[in-house]
Amino acid sequence: MEQSSTSALLQGTVLDLASDVVSALRSGDHVRAGGTLAGVSAGGGVARAAVRVLGADLLLPATLLGCEPVPDQLTVFQDAVAAHPPRDDAAPTVVWSHWAMIRALRRLGRPPTGPLADDAGAEPDARWLDDAGWQYLTHQLAVLAPLALPGEECAVMRAARRRPVDVARGFVRAVRRRDWQQAAGAGRWLTLLDGVPATLGLEAGLDFVRLMGGSDPRVALQLEAARLMPAGVPL
Amino acid sequence: MPSEDKVLEEVRTENIDIEAVLDPVEPDGVFRDSRECAALALQAGTTKLLLSPPTPRPKKG
Numbered sequence: 001m002e003q004s005s006t007s008a009l010l011q012g013t014v015l016d017l018a019s020d021v022v023s024a025l026r027s028g029d030h031v032r033a034g035g036t037l038a039g040v041s042a043g044g045g046v047a048r049a050a051v052r053v054l055g056a057d058l059l060l061p062a063t064l065l066g067c068e069p070v071p072d073q074l075t076v077f078q079d080a081v082a083a084h085p086p087r088d089d090a091a092p093t094v095v096w097s098h099w100a101m102i103r104a105l106r107r108l109g110r111p112p113t114g115p116l117a118d119d120a121g122a123e124p125d126a127r128w129l130d131d132a133g134w135q136y137l138t139h140q141l142a143v144l145a146p147l148a149l150p151g152e153e154c155a156v157m158r159a160a161r162r163r164p165v166d167v168a169r170g171f172v173r174a175v176r177r178r179d180w181q182q183a184a185g186a187g188r189w190l191t192l193l194d195g196v197p198a199t200l201g202l203e204a205g206l207d208f209v210r211l212m213g214g215s216d217p218r219v220a221l222q223l224e225a226a227r228l229m230p231a232g233v234p235l
Numbered sequence: 236m237p238s239e240d241k242v243l244e245e246v247r248t249e250n251i252d253i254e255a256v257l258d259p260v261e262p263d264g265v266f267r268d269s270r271e272c273a274a275l276a277l278q279a280g281t282t283k284l285l286l287s288p289p290t291p292r293p294k295k296g
Contacts, residue, residue, distance in 0.1 A: 010251055049251045084253050091258035139261045179262060 018217035126155030138170020142185030180213025184222035
């Protein structure tokens with residue numbers, strides 16, 4: 001009972017945070033980006049966990065639009081990075097999402113605090129994607145959509161660049177499975193890749209995903225990112 | 236002495252398996268027929284159809 005209520009609370013907070021980011025991406029209003037976290041103390045465990053779950057995308061308005069993050073938001077973000085490092089046996093997506101958060105902080109000139117202050121930011125291994133089938137590749141890329149940024153250079157981005165047709169196939173599969181979150185994440189990657197088949201109809205596909213799944217703030221966030229991506233300033 | 240809210244917050248945080256949330260398994264998909272997709276895209280008021288491969292059909296015979 002406690003577990004399920006906690007999980008619901010966490011998911012609800014993640015959705016609130018994603019809504020804030022969507023509002024900020026649509027309006028360029030940095031205050032909206034930090035709305036849910038305004039007044040949250042650094043020790044707010046659920047909020048901090050939710051920030052870790054949403055990951056680097058919490059700072060997307062700052063990254064893509066140059067909005068200055070509000071101090072509360074930045075404090076909780078730094079705290080989430082420090083409080084939730086990946087375990088030694090963590091899955092690659094966990095390791096990479098943490099790396100993406102540290103990278104987002106460094107990009108803003110705010111290096112991580114606490115035990116990670118001396119972290120050199122070494123790139124994790126991405127070999128798990130080398131032999132991944134196109135379905136699994138797309139799923140993993142969608143989970144790591146915060147890494148899909150203009151001008152980003154990392155091993156996951158290089159893996160995606162090598163397989164635009166596979167990601168396109170995965171996008172279509174996600175749409176047909178009605179997995180809107182995966183479709184939106186894959187679509188965000190596709191806006192950055194060369195060699196995407198024109199026959200995919202990516203623009204129409206993203207419109208369709210918005211129509212069907214855009215009421216979920218996590219889906220809307222990826223779609224807004226995809227919309228801004230072509231005009232995004234390379235990092 | 237920590238407040239009741241603080242204790243509750245810490246209990247909740249302890250219960251969160253962040254790594255499981257960050258490494259989600261792919262949910263079971265519900266496949267939609269291509270014709271339905273096309274119809275829904277048309278309903279959106281766009282003239283562009285979502286292109287997708289044809290639905291696999293069982294072979295006869």
